[in-house]
Amino acid sequence: MSGDLRSGGQGDEQALADEQLTDPAFLVTADPDEVMALTAVASRPAARLAAAVYRASAHAHGDADAAARRQILAVDAARFGDRELSDRIAAIEIPDVPAVRWRVEWASGSQVHPGFRGFLDSLRGGWPPPVVAVDGRPTTITLDDNTMSLMDPATGQELAKAALTTSARGEETTAVVDGRPLRVSCAGPDLLPRILDASTGELLGVLPGSGKSGSKIASVESVVIGGSPCVIAQDVWLTLVVWDLSTRKLIGELRTEGDDLSSWAVVTLDGRPHVVTGSYYGKVEVWDLATCERVGSEQGDDRDLQLMVPAMIGGRPHVLTAGRDRHVGQPLSTTGVWSVDPLQRIDRLPVGVNKVATATLGDRCYAFTNDSAVWELSPAAPVGNRTPGHSATVAAVATIVLDGRPVAVTGSHDETMRVWDLGTGRPVGPPLFADPDETNNEYDGVTGVRAAVVDGHPYVVAEHSDGYGPTVRVWDLATYAELTGDSWPTEISESMIDDIQLVPEETRLSVNGRTCAVTISPDPELERSAISFRDLDTGQEIDDTPFGPMSAFATGTVGGRVVAVVASGRRVRLWDSAGAPATVTDEFVFPGPVDTVAVTPEGRLVIGFGRDLAVLSRR
Structure with missing residues (x-):
């Protein structure tokens, strides 16, 4: 079968x-x-x-x-x-x-x-x-x-x-014309599309030139149009050129609206060959190869669509795309799924790719991303109601009250910050990001976040890494606009992010009238750390327990008791520091490594693991 x-x-x-x-x-x-x-x-x-x-x-x-x-x-x-x-x-x-x-x-x-x-x-x-x-x-x-x-x-x-079907196309393709196997190759130094006998290698001719390129071809693929063997090729000027191999005549040229072709894929729509193109500025277009006319155009959310692979889902043509984030210009950690008719993006796979293959069985399509993960795409109704968020690791989180409701502000390696309603789990407002035209894409991501209210006005202070050291940026949460340095409130300075550091050397808490110091002591050689609670009034060590390498740390109040939250790998421990010795009261396991934790004023735990965020509350 x-x-x-x-x-x-x-x-x-x-x-x-x-x-x-x-x-x-x-x-x-x-x-x-x-x-x-x-x-x-x-x-x-x-x-x-x-x-x-x-x-x-x-x-x-x-x-x-x-x-x-x-x-x-x-x-x-x-x-x-x-x-x-x-x-x-x-x-x-x-x-x-x-x-x-x-x-x-x-x-x-x-x-x-x-x-x-x-x-x-x-x-x-x-x-x-x-x-x-x-x-x-x-x-x-x-x-x-x-x-x-x-x-x-x-x-x-x-x-x-x-x-398997891939995006791979090279300098050569094959076709059969009047029963004779041929090769069409642009592998020569002049990049001309030569026709060769597939058996003997004999040169049979060169396809005629076109446009600015004069037939200088970068890649080529065979296709059957109206029963005739043809080839479609991308020239060095980012134009698609179509030839009929039987007549060796030029059928037409396809030029994207922005003259910025980045990728293309041949699909079959209602029995006729079409080509779908992706552009640098994210526009997806569909062309009828029999007429070389554009029959569909849709502006996408992504940019620089460098990869496009055909896929048949439910018997209808689709394409998978990969590109860059339109806000910050970094490669996407998702793969777009587009239907061709109607032309629209219908889904995203949560994986960044540089290589995709697809295979069709019945009404289902199987996609293989980066030779690793397997995905089944079918026309069946989707299940679940996922809330999308960051496209890279959530590296920092802070909490604040915004318009009377508690929210979390998360910072990610995708160079954006997002605001979340802690009660509903829904995003609040648009993502916050640095303008790539102003920053020249120098930032590697948000590494720390702190939220503060100054004179009744909410702000978020973010620490970015630019490859040379931390850089501080300030955003107005009332307008979701970034503030320039000379417009910062006087109370905001770089000292506001002192508590952002991933592993603080010492945090002081007030516990039952005592001043308690929580100290993290890493041991790089053993790849282990120790957390200790010390009474600063008496100097007495309250506890000292080793655990795996620490990835995140926070303190706060839960149920009226002061706690320390410590993450190591996929595990999170909740320490109650009110006793002597301090004890682990709760331990959690998450689907992926935990990179940031926070305790809200109401006693909720906010946990960032991978690209996702979870909020937990005591029963």
């Missing part, structure tokens, strides 16, 4: 899979291999959502115990926008394990997608293997010789296969 894939599985086995996947206790306690196999055949919306939640951090489930898996799944359910499922997962009882005391109020979903299926590369330990369904049965994916194969994991039998 090569090239044929059916959803299948409407019988008892698939109904049982849906029933198990919608049982939170099964997700938390069952063997991860068993759960992963069932995720491939989920059919009902609730089961498909649960499957997506499980796959989001499947790489962590294999080695995790049930308690850690419960926490990770609760966060991932919130990342997909289902707080009710998050609560149900957190409520699962585990023998000899304390009940969860913290609720995931909400989380952003920048780094999750229902189409994610797993990783192919062995660098990630080979687990989870990408699993998809053929005739209602779970199968694994292998790639070999530009072919995707779906294999029965039990027998090793190949059940389906499909050819």
